[in-house]
Amino acid sequence: MKKYTFPICTFIYLCFFLSAHAQQTMPLTSSSDDAKKLVGSGMMHLVNVEYEEAYDDFDDAVKLDPNFALAHFFKGRLSFGESRTKCFAMAQQAAANTTDAEKLLVSVADTSLNQKGRHEIFAKLHDMYPEDPVLEDFYVMSEPDSTTRVKLLEEQVAKFPNSPEVYNQMGYYYMMARKDNTKAKECFEKYLAMYPDGYNPYDSMGEYYLNTGDKENAKKYYLKSLERCPSSFSSQTKYQELTKDDKK
Template identity: 30%
Template sequence: MKIRALALLLILILTSCTSQKNSKEFITATSGRYLFNANEVLEIYFDEDIMLAKWRGNDAIELLKVNDSSFYMKALNERMLFVGNPKMHIELAAKTKHDGILYHFKKMEEGTKTPNEYFKEKEYDKALAGFLSIQKADSLNPNIRERRINSWGYEYRRKQEFDAATEVFKINIALYPRSSNVYDSMGDTYLSKKDTINAVIYYKKALAINPENRNANKAYQRLTAE
C-alpha cells in the first residue's frame, strides 16, 4: 500500500507540472474503444478536455494527465501510454508487477464488437464466430473456458431466458465438441423448455461421449421410458 501511495504521489507531482490542455488532434486520435482483452472493451472519451474512461460498467472514470501522451487510471493503478505508431494503441507503463510483460490494447475499428456485445444484440452467428476466433488465437484464453461459458448459459436458464441459454450452449458445443458436459447442458435447457425431443437428442450425444455421465443417463432413461 505504501508503494502504491508513493507512486500516486509522484504522479500527482508530475501532473501539477504538466499542462492539462489536450490538443484537438490528440482528442480525435485517442477517443474510441480499445480491446482491453479478447472480450472486453475500455472506452476513452473526453468531456471539456478531460479524459474519461468507461470500463466494466463504470462510466466517467477520470484519468489524470501525467504528460502529453500518458495518463494515470486509478481504477487500474496503471499509467497508460497512448502510442500513435503504427496504429493508435495503449501501452501500460512498465513496472515490477508486470514481470516484464508488455500490455498492449489496440484501438478497435469503428463498428467492430466483442463476442459478448454481438451476443447481447442477438447477433448470435457473429458472437459464435468471435468466440471461435479467440480460441484459434489462444486456446487457453480464460474468456473461452468451458466451465465459464457453461455458467453463463445456466445464468440465462435460471432467469428462464431459454432461447439465450440455448445460444450460449451452441457456442460451447462449437468450442468443445468432444465434451459430454456441453451436450448434457443443452439437454437440460431443452428439458426446461419442455422440448423433450431435443432434450433426448442431446442427452444421447452426451452419453455417446461419456456413458458415465450420470445426469444425462438419468434424464435419458426417464424420458425414453415415458
C-alpha cells in the first residue's frame, strides 16, 4: 500500500478538498481515518480524470477498511466485468450502515439506470450538499442534454473558481464544441497553473497541441504527463502513436 506523500501543490489542493468535506459536503463513513484520506485523494484524482491514481487510492482504502461503502463504489466505477460487479455488490452491502446520502450515491451502481436516472440521483445529492465540489461535478457531467450541461458547467466555474478540474472541462468544451482554440488554451493553461503536480493537466495540453496540429509540443506534454504517472493510459497511447515514426 502506498504511503501518503504528496507534492506540495497536490497536498494543498487535497487539504482544501478534505476541509470542505469536513464542513459542508457529503460525509464519508469509515472506521479508518487513513481510508477516508485515500478516498478524498481518489475523488480528487477522479474528477481530474486521473483514473490510474484514483483506482490505486480506492483500492488501498478498501484494504484499510473492507466495509467502506464509498471506497468499494468508486473502485467499482473504475473496474470492469466481474470485478465491477463484485465491487458494487460490496458497496451496496456496506452502505446499509452509512448515511442516506451515501446510500443514495451507491444506488447509482444500479445497472438498470439510464443516464437520465443517474442524473436524477446526482441532482438529489446536489440538493442535499450544494457546496460539495465533487457532487457538483457528477451532477453537471451527468446531465443528458448537452446544451443544459454547458450552462451548468458555466455556473460551476463561477461557483467553484478554485477547483482546477472545471477549467479542464471548459477547455474541452471550447476546443471540441466551440472550436475556439484560443479560449481552450487559456482554460488548459489555467488548469495547469492551478494543478501543476497532477498528470492530467499535461495530458490535456498534449491533447490541445495534438488537436491544433503541433505534434512536437504534443509529445512534450504527453511525456511530462508520463513523468508524473508512467501508467497513464491516455498519455502512453498518444505518446507511442506520435513517436512510432521516430523509432524507424
